[in-house]
Amino acid sequence: MKLYQGAIRTTHFAISFLFAFCILTGVGQAAEKADEKKEEKTISEIASNSDRHDGLFTLYTDRKDGSLYMMVSPEQLDREYIYFAHTTDGPVEAGHFRGAYIGNSVFSLKRHFNRVEFVEENTSFYIDPDSPLSRSADANISHAVLAVQDIIASDKNSGNILIKLDDVLLKENLLQIKPTPDPDAKPKDGFALGNLSEKRNKITKVRNYPANVAVNAEYVYENPAPVVYGGEDITDSRFVSIEVQHTFIAMPNNDFEPRTDDHRVGYFMSRVTDLTTHESAPYRDLITRWHLVKKDPSAALSDPVEPITFWIENTTPLEFRDLVRDAALAWNPAFEKAGFKNAVAVKVQPDDADWDAGDIRYNVLRWTTSPNPPFGGYGPSFINPRTGQIMGADIMLEFSFFTNRLRTRAALQEIAGQRHEPTGNQAARFCSLGNGLQLSNMFGQQMLNAAGADSALAQQLVHDSMYYLILHEIGHTLGLNHNMRATQTIDRPFDAERVAAVGLAGSVMDYPAVNVAPPGTPQTLFYATSPGAYDDWAIEFGYSPALADAAAERARLEAILERSTDPALAFGNDADDMRSPGKAIDPRVNIYDLSSDAINYATNRLGHADTMLDSMLARYTAPGETWQSLHDGFLVLMAEYARSAGVISRYVGGVYIDRTPAGLGSQDKPYTPVSYDDQKRAMAVLNERIFAPGAVPVTNELISHLQQQRRSFDFYSVTEDPKVHEWTLAMQKGVLDHLLHPVTMKRITDSRLYGNRYDLATFMDDLNDAMFAADAGGNINTQRQNLQLEYVNRLAAMVKGDKKSAYDYPSQSMALLHLERIRQQLRKRGRLNAETQAHNQHIRYVIE
Structure with missing residues (x-):
């Protein structure tokens, strides 16, 4: 009986198993058919429920959930594009600020079976295409697969495919947004972003044009229990938002001719190493410059086909607009030495303009007023890394640096000689001139007050400083990097005739000391108000049209470069300057110095500071006022003591550098101790x-x-x-x-x-x-x-x-x-x- 019951149970189990198997098989087959049906979805089906954005890539925004799709044609695969990203808004403590340029590279889209890869290309090397070695051009060089997306729809007739773009953009795929934390830092040492949210990130804006597509994305970083809450510009440190604009740009198809960098003149560059040359310095670095072409190539001086046009943003205070325009146009005489007239043009953005500064088709002079400003001025540009062609630029100007709002922490750091600035690749494009100008102006204002100067001089101080800042930042957007040796070219900075003849500095790309005349001496310029001799020479090297014959062109450029032995054309960049202890060796390459005898100039400045200390209490005693201005003024004076002492100290153990090639110039030794x-x-x-x-x-x-x-x-x-x-x-x-x-x-x-x-x-x-x-x-x-x-x-x-x-x-x-x-x-x-x-x-x- 038990055997019979067991047999029945076994038979029942077998039948049940078979029944379940059939059901599951049917379900599985149905699921497979559903998947097949899903895979067969066409682009038109998705497009019918979406808003279409035509341009470089056709984009679709789903009307229901906001998903963003990108259509890629067969012709757009395996083709290079330029990627550019900048921060549209973000708190400074999070490592971001409005207008910060944070990404610039070359990428391509590659199809691998049923997926599309975003691949960043390596642009750092050159291999002679005529060399047999060109067959191994990719050996041991890594490209980067930044993102991979499944193809979710296709069109059999056109071959077009569709991917979900927000899955690419709403993660840190194309670039790192959250700064790398200091491995030695402790949680209480400073504010830190949390982890990227899984649900709060979103696409905020889509703009599409024939040659570029721009997508803004908001990233939210979550930290449920922050240790440091950050400043007042962070509303809630548990949820911090950073907005970034990602831009894909068509690779230019024009007659732009790359120009190779030379160590005697200072341009930003796209680094390229030649792997097939026998030279000891195998560099083919490409300077960054705009594509300027003469309307009349036969004329010695011609208008460009398309000028470098800057737009004054409609956020610019009305009282500053004429000054901003004049400072930008002051670069035109330098371009005349390169054969171009009216190379720089300036327009004002209408109040009812249908475009904003995020549109990369416009180069914009922008203004902000920030609670925790990271700069006074900032002039970045983005380029085609393959050629060095500048594709666009903006200039950020910070209103707070033209007020009396002292950043106490910055003043104390200046007193201690602690200038915490980026190192490595970021340092080349970092500019803190505006920070320094604010302290310099406050010191200059104190000197004028102590001397009983009239209000016209105080207004000139503000005018000259703003004019200089804009000249400087425009210079960056033209491709010029810093020249921290330029302020030692003037021998008599308080001689009006001398200053009128040679200018106050060889370049506006330096960080100068404010040139306030001592009591009893007529005031000349507080800061340079026109590009200097070095700037003219650098623009000539970078922008003068090339000759058709390659050998003749090399000889022409070399003739320009041989003038580097002229003391007025002296050059040293940020890597050469001695702003920080233990950094660099030549004391003539420094910041906040002035005159060909910087020791004497700084010594006299210390004497002026002493004089101001004597009268300080009387000058800052005003009925009904607190003592905050006196406190701030004292810190400004201490910062000036520290700056002057820093300039003087660098001559101890200093070594002068001469980078003149052998056989040219004075034949000085490359290294000569002070x-x-x-x-x-x-x-x-x-x-x-x-x-x-x-x-x-x-x-x-x-x-x-x-x-x-x-x-x-x-x-x-x-x-x-x-x-x-x-x-x-x-x-x-x-x-x-x-x-x-x-x-x-x-x-x-x-x-x-x-x-x-x-x-x-x-x-x-x-x-x-x-x-x-x-x-x-x-x-x-x-x-x-x-x-x-x-x-x-x-x-x-x-x-x-x-x-x-x-x-x-x-x-x-x-x-x-x-x-x-x-x-x-x-x-x-x-x-x-x-x-x-x-x-x-x-x-x-x-x-x-």
Whole structure:
């Protein structure tokens, strides 16, 4: 019976299994048929429920859910396009700001069976097409598959295919948007974006034109429990939005001729390395420049077929518009030397314009007023990386930098010599001129007020600074990078005839010191108001039309470049400048300097700052006003002390560079150390004006009035008392950062082999005297105590460093020698007050 029941159960199970199998098979077959039906969906079916956008690529926006589709024709596959991206809005703390250019590359669309790949092409190398090596042109060079999308519909007759574009754009596929975090940073160190949302991102705008398509996307980054909430420009740090415009551009099909870069002149460039040449410097780098063509090629001076046209955005304050226009047009005389008249044109965007600044067909001078501005001016451009042709440009101008709103943090960083600016590839296009101009203008305004100057000079200061900023940023959009050596070409900056004859600087692409005349001296220009000799020469090199014969063209360009030996055409870019401790070697290439004797100019500037400190309290005492302006004015003066000290300090251990090719010019050596006399002179000024007791003559009465205006509970986590000891030491530390930098000290020793007479022993004797000689026999004030202990701690760290120390042995030995001398000197001191005794005991503790 049990066997019978078991057989029945087995039979029942088998029948049930077979029935279920049949059902599942039927369901599976039905699903397969449904899939087949789904795969057979046509483009027209999707298009019927969508809004169509005609242009470079035909786009469709689904009317129900907003999905964005892109149609690709067979002719558009395996063809190169230019990709360009910029931030349309985003908080600065998140690493973004309106107008920031964040992506520029070449990509192609490739079909692989039932999918389409977005592939970024590598444009960094050249291989001679006539060389047999060209057959292995892609060897060991990686391209990047940025995104892959399934084909969701097709048209059998045309061969067109359809992909879902928002799946490409609403993730960080085409470029990285969230900045890479510092691996050494802790969560509490600063604001950080959360993770990219899965549901909150969206397409916000679609614009399509025959030669480009632009799609704006909003990215939302989520962090449910942020550690740092960010500033007031971040509404809710749990959900932070960044909007980016992605633009696909048709590869230009024109007669633009690439021009190769040369190290003697400064253009932005598209880097290209020749893999088939035998040259020791296998560079075929292409300068970035606009496509200018003469209307009349036979004329020595001709209008262009199409000028470089800038539009003044309708957000521009009315009172600035004429100035903006005039500054932009001031570049036209430089182009005349290249054979073009009216090369630059300026128009004003109508208030009822049907386009905005995001339309890349227009080059726009834009204005913003931001809560946390990252710049005063910013002039980027985007290019065809294959040729260097500039395709478009914008200039961002920040209104807040022409107001008295001091960014206290920036001022304190300037006092400490801490300029946190990008490095690597980003550094080449980074521009912080506007930041510096604001502090310079505030200092200049103080000098004018102290001298009792009339309002016309104050207006000229604002005019000259804005004019210079626009000249500078326009220069960037023309392809020029910084020339940080240009402000040393003028020998008499307060001689009106001399300034009228040669200008205030060789180039408007430098970061100059504000040229405020000392009391009793007539004012010339505060800043250069026209492109300089270097700018004219650079434009001639970059934009003068090429000759048809290749050999003749090479000779023509070389003849232009050979003029680089003219001192007025001196050039050094950001990589050459000595703005930061341990960076670069030539003190003539620097920021915030002026005149051919920068040591003397900066020394006089320190004297002017002293004079202003004497009268500062009286100048800022106004009935009914708080002391905020006095507090800010004091920080501005301290920042100017730090700037001037930084300029002077770089001559210690400096080496002049001459990049003239062999056989040309003066035949100077490529490297010539700064003279013994100038290094001694620089150290003497630093001793007297920065390190000596009372070097910064701040009265107790002034200090007691340095009060910030209270705002709500902003003092909750900080104390508001004036921290003059801290500020003074920060300035002094900024100078020591250079003088005692391992790179500087090594160079002092190395450069003895090729002419440096200011050896390490002499330098350390002078520095040690600056620290201790002035008060060796008596009591030491608290500011000097701070400085001396800072110095001794640095020497001790040099000696006690591990085997991986960055200091060479001669530097460590010299540090040990002077620690011993300091220890012996402390034994000789007589009766001292308790503060000095405690200080001396502290020094002994550090040394022993």
